[in-house]
Every structure is written in structure tokens, then in C-alpha cells.
Amino acid sequence: MKKELRLLKGNEAIAEAAIRAGADAYFGYPITPQSEVLEYLMMEKPEERTGMVVLQAESELGAINMVFGAAGAGRRVITSSSSPGISLFQEGISYIASAELPCVLVNVVRGGPGLGTIQPSQADYFQATKGGGHGDYHLLVLAPASVQEMADFVPLGFDLAFKYRNPVMILTDGLIGQMMEKVELFEQIPRATEFDQDWVATGKTPDRERNIITSLDLQAVQMEKRNLRLQEKYRKMQAEVRFEEIACEDAEYLIIAYGSSARVCQKTIQQARDKGIKAGLLRPVTLYPFPTKAIQVLTEKVKGILSVEMNAGQMVEDVRLAVNGKIPVEHYGRFGGMVHSPNEVLEALEEKIVKP
Amino acid sequence: MTEEIIVAGFGGQGVLSLGKILAYSGMMQDMEVSWFPSYGPEMRGGTANVTVILSNDRVSSPVLNEYDTAILLNQQSVDKFESKVKPGGLLVYDGNGINNHPSRKDISIYRIDAADEAAKMSTTRTFNMIVLGGYLKIKPVVKLENVLAGLKKSLPARYHHLLPVNEEAVRRGMEIVYEVAEA
Incomplete structure (x- = not known):
């Protein structure tokens, strides 16, 4: 093909x-x-x-x-x-x-x-x-x-x-x-x-040892090894860490989102910039390994971070570990099968990050 | 140019395939496209909807809560999506079975009696193509030749003998759509 x-x-x-x-x-x-x-x-x-x-x-x-x-x-x-x-x-x-x-x-x-x-x-x-x-x-x-x-x-x-x-x-x-x-x-x-x-x-061929595939090792010493x-x-x-930065060069506020939530947030970034809010988006492409260093670099440049996920707040924990208390980090997201809209994310960004 | 469209109606009216043909047409015209359907339990017997985005740029969010154009094919869809059209946007609806007609003053409203027309043409299954024709008459976001190419690409070869009937339906839709209110 x-x-x-x-x-x-x-x-x-x-x-x-x-x-x-x-x-x-x-x-x-x-x-x-x-x-x-x-x-x-x-x-x-x-x-x-x-x-x-x-x-x-x-x-x-x-x-x-x-x-x-x-x-x-x-x-x-x-x-x-x-x-x-x-x-x-x-x-x-x-x-x-x-x-x-x-x-x-x-x-x-x-x-x-x-x-x-x-x-x-x-x-x-x-x-x-x-x-x-x-x-x-x-x-x-x-x-x-x-x-x-x-x-x-x-x-x-x-x-x-x-x-x-x-x-x-x-x-x-x-x-x-x-x-x-x-x-x-x-x-x-x-x-x-x-x-x-x-x-x-x-x-097994005569010229080599057996290849044994198992997850069991009754000797704790071996299992520790x-x-x-x-x-x-x-x-x-x-x-192998991979990520994408969108409009981060001059960003004052950062959204971190992956997968479909990152697509929604791309629109939010445009809407925010139309309103004069300099927002950027960091999209982790690998979630493990997590782009901790990239977040730490951006932490020095932005005033606050919103982790936008279609869950009750999971990746935000890894973001907070990376930021280590230096700037405010909040979570926003719909969940249980609901997908947040770009406008809802923008409102959350203003409420939770830009306004305080 | 970016055109953000919601198509909504009963399951079985051809809502998803109308959206699919739009997406294929956009692709034939070298545009970026996205097609995101409602795939929930509401599809079975209830309402179906699909968000289609045609753009010259990379498509950002495939999920939206306001649209440039709403193509609404039953009462529930009019009730749900009339308020989601951007000010200055376009609403096209089929009049069949509608009691509470769309009434906003800040959008353009067009009506197309495609269900009646499809019955008259004795090709009820081309209903959605009549609607598509009506929409493209008002907003020619894709060229007719690309719609026909898109239709050909989206239909399996065993249905290609139906292409002329569908083309006729699109052209008929262009003739019968009419303006109800201008923004």
C-alpha cells in the first residue's frame, strides 16, 4: 500500500x-x-x-x-x-x-x-x-x-x-x-x-540457553534485581519525552492539556488572545514520560497555569509536582462523558488564573 | 475561511451522511476538515447531530457550542440549536413537522421544505441531499463539482448508479430554499 x-x-x-x-x-x-x-x-x-x-x-x-x-x-x-x-x-x-x-x-x-x-x-x-x-x-x-x-x-x-x-x-x-x-x-x-x-x-536451539518468559520470581533478592x-x-x-508548544513565546498564562482537550484549548487560546489575554498552550504528547522540564522552563515565564482535562483533576498533580509551588496551578474540566467547550475553558481561565 | 456547522435531526434522516459528504467535499477542495458525530444512545430513535468544520487553516476544537451555520431538521433540533447560532450566522431548517418556528432577529433564517420535495420526487432517501443543496445555494463554501466528487468518494462503488439522482436532489434543493428572515 x-x-x-x-x-x-x-x-x-x-x-x-x-x-x-x-x-x-x-x-x-x-x-x-x-x-x-x-x-x-x-x-x-x-x-x-x-x-x-x-x-x-x-x-x-x-x-x-x-x-x-x-x-x-x-x-x-x-x-x-x-x-x-x-x-x-x-x-x-x-x-x-x-x-x-x-x-x-x-x-x-x-x-x-x-x-x-x-x-x-x-x-x-x-x-x-x-x-x-x-x-x-x-x-x-x-x-x-x-x-x-x-x-x-x-x-x-x-x-x-x-x-x-x-x-x-x-x-x-x-x-x-x-x-x-x-x-x-x-x-x-x-x-x-x-x-x-x-x-x-x-x-530453543542447541547453541543457546533457554529464553524463559515469566513475571514470577519467588526469590525476593532476584525480584528486587x-x-x-x-x-x-x-x-x-x-x-522519549515529547510535547508541543502553541503560542507560548509571549504567553503570560499557560494552559496545559493533552489529546482532545488540547484541541478544545487551541480554540480557547485564540479566543483569549482576541480578548487581549496572552495565553499559551503546552500539549504533552507523551504522558509518561511527562514533560516536567518543559513545564519548569515555562513556570519562570508565566503567571499561572490551568490544567484542562476531561476528568476531576489528575494530570494537574503532575503539573503541580513540576511547578513545585512557584506559581498558582488550578484544574478545570468537565467529566463523566461531558466535553468542555472552548468558551467554558476561557471562562475558567479568567476566573481561576487571570482574575486572582 | 472557517465555516463551523451543526447538522441535527432525527436518526435516519441522513444527518451524519450529510455531514460526511460536506467533509468529503471540503477535502476535495483541499480544505482542512473535521466531522464529529453524536454517537450516544440518543442516536437510536432520537436525535442525531454532527459538527462539521471546513477551514483553510488547521482545525482547532472539533467540539463547539456556537456555530456559523445550523442545519436543523426537526423540532427538537430547532429548540436546542437556534440559540447556538452566532449572531449574524445562518439557520436553515426543514418546515416539515415544525410548530415553533425559529424566530431570532439577529441571524439569517432560511426554510427548505425538503421532506415534501423528496416525497414529490419519489426519492425520499435523497432528502438530505436536497437540504445540502439548499445550504450550498445560500453559502457556497464548497463548489458543486467538489460536492459531486465528495459524494462519489463517500459512496461505495455499488451505489454509484445513484449519483445522478443525488446530483438532481442537490440542484433541486438550490431552487426551493427560501429566505424567511435576514439578519
Whole structure:
């Protein structure tokens, strides 16, 4: 497949990008608002296009353990779900992180807690960035803000997952998932035919030791060593921090927002500037690692920061850690499936940050 | 140029596909476009709406609470979105089943009796294309040739024999739309 300009939903872009990124397998289970990923894959018949396997598992538990198995064989494997389904994934994700296997996980977040609602939300920020399952681990978290990035972050996710042998999560929501935009699709990347024999479990050959993939280590001393290795890896992963600054050069007030909320806030920035309020936007593209240093640099230049998220205040904690009390940091956001409008954000910016 | 549009009506009236064809048309004209539907439970039997943005610049927020144009196809949508049109903006509505007509004085209001016309043309499924034609007559944000190209791109090949019927519907809509009030 050649480069191509298409009008696609975010969910469809993820699916098409998975085929083009040379993925070997997708295992998943349908849930609104991301069912188009599996639907699109089934319609496209990737087994005919590239030989990629697409399978609807019997449940989320089945799907994530199929991901675990395929990743252990060194395959490029991807899955997707939405909030309640991602909660069901968590046991498997913790095992995959502990076993240090690469894979791409997509969470098209909907309003929670519980079964919640099918409308867009960013309430899974804590779950995605602080681990999610049990134990000391981190995912590398990418937050697309457009359908273009939904497509582009799939191959990027695979590259990072294999570079660090760590699960990568694409954290998006029902808004970007359901929205259609223009997307320039990248050229087909061929599926890998050779696998890194250092660690993959593809059958032992006489010339090497067994590759054992497990998350269990009954010796605490050994488990501590594994944890130290993981922590060292997370330190190295900090080099992957990515962010976008919009109108920050002369900004007096800063909005920090990611994903669909960042799109809403781009409009707020324009509205604020029309009113003479010099506002800028910092958009974290990676949520883990978090752009702490970029925020610290801007803290020296602006009078206050508003963290705008479609949740009750989660990322604002990481912003406050970065700012360390130097300037006021407030949170604003609608939640439970409601999406704030640009005007509502502008009102909050004036009330909470500009006026005091 | 940026045109921010809400299309709203009953599920099944072709609201989402009208929006989709607008988005495709914008794409054919090298514009930046976004299409964001209501995908909630209200779609099933109730109201459906879609926000379409056509722009020469990068589209910022795909979600809005005020619009340059509202295309409203049932009473609930008129009730909900009349107040969300920007002052000086445009409201186009289908008169079928409307008891409380839009009445703002600071916006342009146009009416199109597309449901009646579609019944007369015995092509009820081209209802939304008649509406689209009416809108494009008032605000030619995309050229007709790009609408037809967009229509072709959005329809699967097995429906391409219906393209002439749809083109006729768009042209008919351009003829029958009429002004109710000027801003």
C-alpha cells in the first residue's frame, strides 16, 4: 500500500495503521467507543493484505493473554479497548510489563467509573501513567490529538515498545476515536521476518540457553534485581519525552492539556488572545514520560497555569509536582462523558488564573 | 475561511451522511476538515447531530457550542440549536413537522421544505441531499463539482448508479430554499 490521503475516523486510522505498520497480530474484544477498530480490521481482511492475524477473543482476559503470548514470541502485536475493558486487561498488562515484552495497547477512554458512559473522557490518566495494574511499573504513554496522530503513533508505538521492551499505551478517547479528519497514511512497512533471538521464545536451539518468559520470581533478592532493572529502564525512557508548544513565546498564562482537550484549548487560546489575554498552550504528547522540564522552563515565564482535562483533576498533580509551588496551578474540566467547550475553558481561565 | 456547522435531526434522516459528504467535499477542495458525530444512545430513535468544520487553516476544537451555520431538521433540533447560532450566522431548517418556528432577529433564517420535495420526487432517501443543496445555494463554501466528487468518494462503488439522482436532489434543493428572515 502506497502513501495515501484519506478521510477516516480515529478508530479506523488506528486499524489501518496497524496493518501498514507491519503488525503480526491484533487480538481484541468489542466495546464502544472503539468497536470500529475490530470492525475495520475484519473488513480489510489483513490476512490477505499482509498475513496479519486478527482475532476476536472470547473476552478481554483472553485478548490480553493472547497479546502476552504473541509478544513473547517477538511478534508485533496490538490490542485496543475502552475503559472498563482496559481495567480487565490490567492483570495481563502488569505481567507483560514485568516480563519486559513489547506491545501496543490502545485505550479509547469513555466516562467512568464503573461501566460509566460511552461518551469521551480522560479519567483514565492515573491508570495509564502510574502503572494501572499491581506492582512498580510504567507504560510509555502516547496521547494523540488528531486522527493523523492516531495513525502515526501506531508505528511509533511499535518502535518504542521494541526499543525498551516495554508495553506502550496510546491513550485517546471517544472524541478522537469517533471523529473523522484527513489523514495521510504512511507507506506499508513489511512485516518482520527475523526475530531477535536474544530473548524471544520461538523454540530453543542447541547453541543457546533457554529464553524463559515469566513475571514470577519467588526469590525476593532476584525480584528486587528485576525491579532495579525496570527502574533503570524507566529512567532511560525519560529521553522519549515529547510535547508541543502553541503560542507560548509571549504567553503570560499557560494552559496545559493533552489529546482532545488540547484541541478544545487551541480554540480557547485564540479566543483569549482576541480578548487581549496572552495565553499559551503546552500539549504533552507523551504522558509518561511527562514533560516536567518543559513545564519548569515555562513556570519562570508565566503567571499561572490551568490544567484542562476531561476528568476531576489528575494530570494537574503532575503539573503541580513540576511547578513545585512557584506559581498558582488550578484544574478545570468537565467529566463523566461531558466535553468542555472552548468558551467554558476561557471562562475558567479568567476566573481561576487571570482574575486572582 | 472557517465555516463551523451543526447538522441535527432525527436518526435516519441522513444527518451524519450529510455531514460526511460536506467533509468529503471540503477535502476535495483541499480544505482542512473535521466531522464529529453524536454517537450516544440518543442516536437510536432520537436525535442525531454532527459538527462539521471546513477551514483553510488547521482545525482547532472539533467540539463547539456556537456555530456559523445550523442545519436543523426537526423540532427538537430547532429548540436546542437556534440559540447556538452566532449572531449574524445562518439557520436553515426543514418546515416539515415544525410548530415553533425559529424566530431570532439577529441571524439569517432560511426554510427548505425538503421532506415534501423528496416525497414529490419519489426519492425520499435523497432528502438530505436536497437540504445540502439548499445550504450550498445560500453559502457556497464548497463548489458543486467538489460536492459531486465528495459524494462519489463517500459512496461505495455499488451505489454509484445513484449519483445522478443525488446530483438532481442537490440542484433541486438550490431552487426551493427560501429566505424567511435576514439578519
